[in-house]
Amino acid sequence: MTTVKDPPSDFQLPPHNDAALEMLREAKDYETTVALAAGGAALATGGIVHPLGWLLFGLAYKPLVRVEKLARLEKLTALLLDEFKNEGIQVFPVLQIEDKNPIDLFIKFPRKTHLFISIRSKGDSEIVYNEKREVLQVKRKNKSGLRTWQPCPLVELADYKSWVDKNRNLFGMSSREAQKTPTAKVLVLWPPTVADTHHNDQLYSEIGSIKILALRRKGTAFVIQKEEVTEFIKAWLAQYK
Numbered sequence: 001m002t003t004v005k006d007p008p009s010d011f012q013l014p015p016h017n018d019a020a021l022e023m024l025r026e027a028k029d030y031e032t033t034v035a036l037a038a039g040g041a042a043l044a045t046g047g048i049v050h051p052l053g054w055l056l057f058g059l060a061y062k063p064l065v066r067v068e069k070l071a072r073l074e075k076l077t078a079l080l081l082d083e084f085k086n087e088g089i090q091v092f093p094v095l096q097i098e099d100k101n102p103i104d105l106f107i108k109f110p111r112k113t114h115l116f117i118s119i120r121s122k123g124d125s126e127i128v129y130n131e132k133r134e135v136l137q138v139k140r141k142n143k144s145g146l147r148t149w150q151p152c153p154l155v156e157l158a159d160y161k162s163w164v165d166k167n168r169n170l171f172g173m174s175s176r177e178a179q180k181t182p183t184a185k186v187l188v189l190w191p192p193t194v195a196d197t198h199h200n201d202q203l204y205s206e207i208g209s210i211k212i213l214a215l216r217r218k219g220t221a222f223v224i225q226k227e228e229v230t231e232f233i234k235a236w237l238a239q240y241k
Helices: 017-038 039-045 055-058 063-087 153-166 175-180 226-238
Strands: 090-095 102-110 112-119 126-130 135-140 183-187 204-209 210-216 220-225
Touching: 017 055, 017 063, 017 090, 017 204, 039 204, 063 112, 063 210, 063 226, 090 153, 102 126, 102 153, 112 153, 112 226, 153 175, 153 183, 153 220, 183 226, 204 220, 210 226, 220 226
Parallel strands: 112 183, 183 220
Antiparallel strands: 090 102, 102 112, 126 135, 204 210, 210 220
């Protein structure tokens, strides 16, 4: 049996939990101030330079979505820490990946389970899974037709898992821990975006007592609404206690 070794005594994890939450708040406040002061012009150029590391939490995202994204991450990170701190949760927000959207949240319950969370919104629309093409599609309110969601969040979530496996040393994980720990990949739809309620029954799975849309594209990813996050994590975590 492979033994999971503890990291060296001088090992330091990337910003997480309270430290990361404070960085998110500072980055959000800074981006908001710049946007208000300059009418968004400074953000649009992408030319902000600042010595503080926390600003990278903002620059990881495209200019037009920075403030909203950081506000959502701040809210969700604070909620998760409040709900699960006694469970030993480690929340790593905004992990930048080369040429890809950042990992919004990588969550560790050490030696129990890992979760990858992508927070996405497509405005006032419904999200539909096309089983034949294995793609997510966006159905806008009061508009006809469906538009394919690119880049596909399901593929992104699979890529995030692969990235963490390859970069496990950043988190003090052995190869076995990174690859064998039970993992949930989760797409969180933020209001007003919602999932279409008319998917086929075989696309749903039961986690504990809740029924969840589980889409199998490069592995399984769960699709939930913002208000279902804590309920889902509680049900998922209960399987590994």
